[in-house]
Every structure is written in structure tokens, then in C-alpha cells.
Amino acid sequence: MSMLIGVKGLHKKYGKKPVLKGLNLELKSGRIIGLLGPNGSGKSTFIKCLAGVLTPNEGEITIAGKKVGIETKEIVSYLPERTYFSPNMKVKETIEFFKDFYKDFREERAMDLLSKLDISLDSKIKHLSKGTREKVQLVLVMSREAKLYLLDEPIGGVDPAARDYILKTILTNYSEEASVIISTHLISDVENVLDDVIFIQNGEIALSSSVDDIREKNGKSVDALFREVFAC
């Protein structure tokens, strides 16, 4: 497995408040990684820095050996917490948009997933429910053959049935040699699909390990260890 992500001395402040405090990290390709931490720990900020929508104050990030920029955006598929399509766009236009800008976008896969969800291609984004909008975005993001998928709280605001659908969509659509980073605080829902976990606490890495190692060394599930590490 080759190195996919390298992070050195990553600092990010919002105003005067430090959010990331000198993160150092190396992540390999072909892994599903859980970025776990309580609310406000810096998970989303870290993912935004990887996606290139937030500029760090200090430090360096490389993805597949390249600094974050136009070349990394070609291979990174990012699902933010928010709806990022113009409300007036139709679903079919969002597909067209992805087809126009991402060489690795697979239209047939997106069409297939959307038809299974029974979402009309002629529906406008503004006429869809919040949950359906999130599903449309997930479908588009997972219809890319990217090298890295960054999924920021993909199961955050949805019901348990939708969580299952989302996780199934992620697992059945990412390419084997790609890595997936899933940020969440709902550990028990994702634990079974993860290869590695990174615990973030107050902008620092509290733990970085494989799920198997955690179970072997600590004799606990990731969820149990999380509750122990982040006990209030």
C-alpha cells in the first residue's frame, strides 16, 4: 500500500482560537479511515484543509505526493456537511455539472443509484427534502472513481435506515485502491466498516491506529475506547 496523505505540522486558527494544533499524519491508500472526535474537535476543519476549501495557517499537506491544489482536486471526492448545489439546479443538471468537471465521474453509476432511490432527474434541488439532497450529493460524490473520498459527517443528520443506505452506498462504490476518510461521532454505526481510526481531541491527534490493533491491544470496541478517551 502506497502513502496517500502526508500531513506535517498542520495548524489552523479561527480568529485567535486554535482549532488544529500541529497535526502530523501519514495515511496509506486502500483504507477506510474513521476520523473520530467530539463536536468541535477539529474533524471538519481537518477535512476542509485536505479538500482545499480552507487554507491552513501553517504546515504542509500532500495528497498522492502533490500539495493541495488543482491536481489533488482531480483525485479527491469531497462530501461536505452542507448542500452545495444552487437551489435552482435540477438533479440532471448536477449530473451534467459533475460530468463536465470531473474526468473520473461515472454517469451510469450515478443514474443507476438515483433511479434506485426513485429520485426524479427533473426535480429541482430546492424541491427535495434535506435528506434527499444529502443522498443526491452522496451519490454524485461516490460516482467518481477518486483516489481519496472525504466524507464529512455523512450520517450525521439522517435516520437509522438512511444511515444504512449511506454506508452501503459508500462501501459498494469506492474503488479498492482508494482511501475513504469518514468523519463522524456516531462510532457504533461505522465501526464495522473501518480499517483505521484517528481520534481527534482539541485539535490534536489523540490516537491513530488500526481497528484490529485496538481490539487486540485494548480488548475493546472502538466505540468503548472512544467513550473512555472522550469521557466528560
Added chain:
Amino acid sequence: MLGKLIKWEFRANAGLFFGMYFFALICAALSNIAGAIREKTGNGTISIFFSSTCMIMTLLAIVAMFAVIVIVSVTRYYDNLVKDQGYLMHTIPVKPWQLHITKLIVPMVWLAGAVLVALLSVTAATRTMFSFSEIFDTIFRSEDSSKIIGLIGYMIVAVISGFSIFYVCINLGSLSATSKGLMGFVSYIVIYFINQALNLVAMVVAMLIVFSGEADVWAVLNSDVPPNGFIEATFVAAGIVSVICIVVYNLISMYILKNKVNLE
């Protein structure tokens, strides 16, 4: 990729802007019909009321057309690059300067279309059948063609300058961690005053250059007629200042979009 960005930028507001064009032309056509009825029936109260209403509607539609294009374009820049839609726009593999320049080119094209529609509407509404070849001759073949071309050029520069100021303020505002809107507004006030000061300096310099050829400056200052070339020199000076400002503001915007993206 620039071509694709421009295509999507046009598509985003095509319905609204074509609708505005169409509405202005419909109002102008109604004015034309109302004028014809008034010619045939004489100046009755109803025909005067109908033709006047149509004419006012045409003028309002023309003003609204320009205002809507400017407001919607600036709002779109904010929504598209600084707010939630930025999570998509900043993750597509395009260069940041392409994101920015698209939003300068496309509104200019819509405004050029609006000028054309306004000319057609005024022609139709006032029932003065001047042709486009007449307009072409007035601009390019008359004695004052250099002045008219200069004025048109100055107007284009002024419009680009206006968009550039709005965009740089939005980008400066985006740097704020807590008050993006307030920071953008403060930036606008500061930049507006800098612009005014620079224009004033440029006009004074232009005045000094023009007056340097006059033997009796005091007499010229007290004269009701401005000295030869004064107005032209003022426009040229203001134009040069505007072009320099446009370059600076756009470089700042592109720098922020490339190196300081801040979608917190």
C-alpha cells in the same frame, strides 16, 4: 475548463436575464402600439394615460434590467465562492483565477445584451426609426467619433471597476473569521474613499498638465469656458486610475481565492 465555467455561469441566470430582456421589449412594443393608437385617435385622456403608462413601464423595465443584472451577478459571486456553493466551486479542478474571471466576463456580456435591448426598446417605444447603421456612423465616422469611443470605453472601464470593487470587498470580507459581511462592508467604504482620492489626484494632475500650456492661469480659472482638452484630459486621467485599480483589485481577489480560501 474556463469555457465550461463560462457555460455554467451563463446557464445559471439565463432564464431570469432573458426574461428581463423579453419584458423590456414587450413593454416597448406596447408603448409602440399605444403611440400608434394615440396618433390615430388623437390626444384623448385614455390614450394619453395608456401611452404614458406604457412608456413609464418601458423605462422602468430598462432600469430594472440593468439593476437586476448587477445585483444578481454580485450576489452570485458571494453565494458561489464564499457561501455554501463554494464547497463545490472550490473543489472542482479549475484554477482560482478562472473562477474569478468567469464572474467578470459573463455579467459584462449580459450587460452588453441589456444595452442592445435598451436601444431596441427605446427605438420601438419612441417610434423613432433610427437604424443601427446610423448609430455605427455616429460612433465611428462623425467628427466627434474619438470622443464618443472614448466615452464608451470609459463607461466600460467604470462598469468593470464597479464589479472589481464589489468582488474584492467580498473576498476581503471572506477572510474574517466571524463577520464576513461587516468586514466586506467596511472594505467597501475604505476602497470607495481610496478610489475617490485617487480620482481626485488624477484630475488635479490632468488639470496641471492642461494648464501648464496657459500663459495666464488665473484668467483660465475665472473663465466660464473650460480650456481646450480639459474634459478629455480629466476622463483619460480617471480612466487610467480606474484601469490601474481594476488590475490591483482583481489581483487581490485572485490571490485570496488561490491562497486564502476560507470556508469555515
